[in-house]
Amino acid sequence: MNMSVTSEAIIFLEDNGVAREILYPEFEALLDHVVGIDEYKNTSASAIYVRINKQLQVTSAVCFLVDFDSNGHIDNAWNVPLRHLADSGGRGPDLGAGPIKLSCRNQCSVSWHHRSLWDPILRNSGEDTLTTVAEVVKRNRLGLMFEPKTDTAVAESSLAMGRLSTLKPAADLKINPAANAALNEVFEERISEVTATYKLRLATMKSEAQDHLERVQRHHRIERGKLTESFVAVKNIFAEEKHKNLKLKKKFEVQANSLKKVRLQFQKQLQDSKTIGNGQVKELEEKFEQELNARVDAAMTELKEILDMRDIQLFYRDEQVSRMEGEIALFKKEKQSLVEASGDKVLQQLVESGVSFIAYQPGAYHLTIPLKDIGEYVDSPETYVAEKLSVDRITYKQWLKHYQMPLCIYSSGEGSVCGKSISTIDKPGRFIAGESDRCAEHSRAAATLSELMKVR
Template identity: 35%
Template sequence: MSMQNKPQMVEAVMFFSERGICKQMMFPEFEALLDGVVNMPEFADQQMRVAFVVINPRLLLKAAVFFYLDFNEDGSPDKGWNIPLQHLAERAGRGPDLGAGPIRLACRSQCPVSWHQMHLWDPSLAPGQNDLVLLRDAVKSNKLGLLVEEESVPVVAPERLQMASEDKWYAPDPAKEVAEHLAQKMDQEHRLKTAQLIKQQRLRISSLSQQHEEELAKLKLASEQQGNSLQAQIQGLQQALQQQEQLNASLKAQLAAQAESMQSSREEMTRQLRALELHGRTEGDILRAQFDSELKAKIAAAVAEYKEQVAIRDVELAYRNELEARLQQDNERLKRERDEFAGQGSGQVLERLAKLGVVFVVYHPGAGHLTIPLQDIASYQDNPMAYAAAKCFVSEEQYRRWLAHYQQPTCDAALPSGERCAIPIDRIDSPSRFTIGESNCCARHRAGSRLRTVS
C-alpha cells in the first residue's frame, strides 16, 4: 500500500428520515451542497435531521454532531445556515463508547456553544430505535467506500521478552489460568457495558427533561393566554351588562315620572269632575266622557312616544354596530396597506440582504442569540419583548418581570414603611422557571405570603 492510499480519519454527513439513514455523503460533497453547486430535490421544502461524523481508519465512530438543515422549495439548503460542525465536534463532551472509546457527542442537550443549541437535536437512545447504533452500523457497512486499515497481530519485540526464573519453568495449572483470564475479561466487559449504559441513560434523561420543560412552558403559556382571553370576554360582558342596567334604570325613572304626572293629572281632573257633578248630572257625564277621551289620548300619546324612543334607540344601536363594523374594516384595510407599504419599502432591502447571506441575529437574556427569519422581522420590530417572550414560551408580562429580576436579583416585597425589601436573592436564569411572588421574593416574604394566603 502506497503512502497516497494510507487510511486516514474521514469526515462524513448522514441524513435521517422516518425509516432511518436515507443519505450518506463525504464532507466535501456536503460543502459543495452548501455552496449551491448541487441541489437535493428529494429534500425540497423540508427540515432534515443530519449527523456530522468523524470516522477512524477501522470504520469506528470518533465524534458525532446532530443538527437540523432546512431546504428550500427548489431543493437548495438554507443560505443562512452557519453551524461550525468541525469546531463543535472538537469541543463536544463525552458520549457512549461505540467501539473506539467514548465518542465526542454534540447535540441539543449537550452543546459546547450555547447559541447553536436551538439548531441541534437529540438522538433517540431507545432500544430498537437507537440513532447512534444506526450510525455505527451505517459506518460499518462502508457504503462510502472508505479505505480500511487492516488489523494485524502485534509482534512482540525480542528486547521486550523476559525469561522466567527456573522455579517457574514448569507449566502452572492451565484450567486455573483460563478461568482467571475469563473472569477478568468478563469483569472488564461488564464494567464497559455498565459505563456505556449509564452514559446513554444519563443523556436520554437529560433529553427527556429538556423536552418536558419545553412542553410544560408551552402549556403554561397557552393556559395564560386562554385565561387572559376569557378574562377579557368577562370584562366585556360585565361592561355591557352595566350599560344595560343603567339604561333600564333610566327608563324606569322616566316611566315613574310619567306615571306620577299622569296620576296628578287624574287627581286634578277627578277633583274638577266632582265639583262639576254638584252643578248637574248631564254636565258631569259630558265632563266624564271628555276626561276619559283626554286620558286615553294622553295614554296613547305616551305609548307612541315610548315606542318612538325605543325605535330611535334601535336605529341608533344598528347605526353604531354598522359604524363599528365599518371602522373595523377600515382598520384592517389600513393595517394591510401599512404591511404592504412596509413590505415594499424596508422589506425589499431586508430581502436583498437575506439573499446576500446576511443573517439577522439578536440577543435577549433568557432566550440567548435568536436567528430571526425574514418573515418575522415585522413582528419583531413591532414588539421585540413579545417575540423574545414567545421564544422562551412565557407571556410578555412574565418575561418583563423576569428581566427586571435578572438584571437586579433583589426582593421586590414592600416593607411596612413602604420601601422595597431589596435583599439580594438567587437569580433565576430561565424565564419559564420564574414565578411572580415566589422567585422575586426572599425566603421571609415568600413564607409570609403563604401564611396570608392560608389565613
C-alpha cells in the same frame, strides 16, 4: 478532521426512523442551492452529521436541525459549523469503535448554536436514535469503502483465549502489579464511559421533560389568558347591562310618575264632572286612553331610536378600526421594505463573508438574527425576541421588568406598592402576569376570587 475518518454523511430522520441518507458533498450541494429536496419544502428537518471509519463504525455525530425554503433549498440563514462541533463534541455512547464524540442540544461546545441542535433518544432498550443510525451505517447503502478487520487481530484474540485456558487455578496465581494496574485502568475507563453515557441520557431526559413542561405551561398560559379575557368581557357586559338597566329604570320611573300625575289629573276632572252627562264622561275616558297610549308609544319609539343609533355608532366604529388596522399593517410593510432595501447589499455581502448577526437579549441569551429579520429586529427588538420566545410583547416587557427587579408590584387603592421580594422567574415562557410578579398574599388568583364574590 481526523485522518482515520474516511467518510462523512448526513442522515435525515423522521419519527425516529431514517428517511434519507446522503454523503456530505451532496449536502454541500444543498447548501449551495445546486439541488433541492421537494419533500422538505417549507419544513424543518432533524438530521445527524456522522463520521465513519473504514470498518463502517460511527466515530462522531452532530444532531442538528435544518430549515428548507419553498424551493426545497436549505435556508440562507442556516450556519451551523458541523465539522467544528464534531471535533469539539463531548463523550457519547460506544457504537463499536469506542465512545463517539457527540454534539447535541445538552452537549454543545458553542453555546449560541445549541438552539439549532436536538437531543437524541438514548435508552438501554427500545428506541435508541444513535443505535439506529449505527445499524443504518452498517448496511452501507451509500456504497462506502469498507476494510474488514485483519486476520492478525482474530489470531491474537484466539491466542489470548488459549492462554486463558492454560492458566492455573486462582489459588496458585500470583498477581502481576503491572497487569493489575492496567486492569484497573481499563475498569476506570469503562466506569467513566458508563458514567458519561448515563449523564448524557439523564440530561436528554431532563431536556425532554423540560420541553414538555414548557409546552404544557404555554398551553396553560394561553387557556388562562382566554378564560381571563372571557371573564373580563362577561364582567364588562354585566356592568354595562346593569348600567343600562339602571338608566331605563330611572327613565321608566320618571314616565310612571308623569303618567300617575296625568291619571290623577283626569281622575280629578272626572270627580269634578260628575254632574256632566254620561256622553261627556265617556269622551273624557277615551281622551285619557288616547293620550296615555300616545305617551307610551312616544316613549317606546324614543328608546328604540336610541338603541338603533347606538348600534349604528358601534358599526361605524368597528369599520373605522378595521380600516385603521389595515393602514397600520400597510405602513409597517412599507417601512420593512425600505429598511431591507436600504442596506440589503452591504448586509448580504457580510453574510456571504461568514459574518453572523448575534444579539444578546434577557431570556433569549445569544440570539442569531437571519438577514431577512434584521429590519424587524431593528424596528422592535422586544417584539422580535418575544416572538422567538413564543410569548407576546406585553408579557415579555412585564417579565423583563420582573427579571430586573423581582418585587411584588401589587398597588393598593391609596397608591402604595407592596414591594416584597419574590422568586425570580428566569424564563419568559413561565411568567404569568398577576401571579409571578406578586407575593402569595396579593396574587391574581385571590383578587379574581374576591371580584367574583363581589359580582355575585
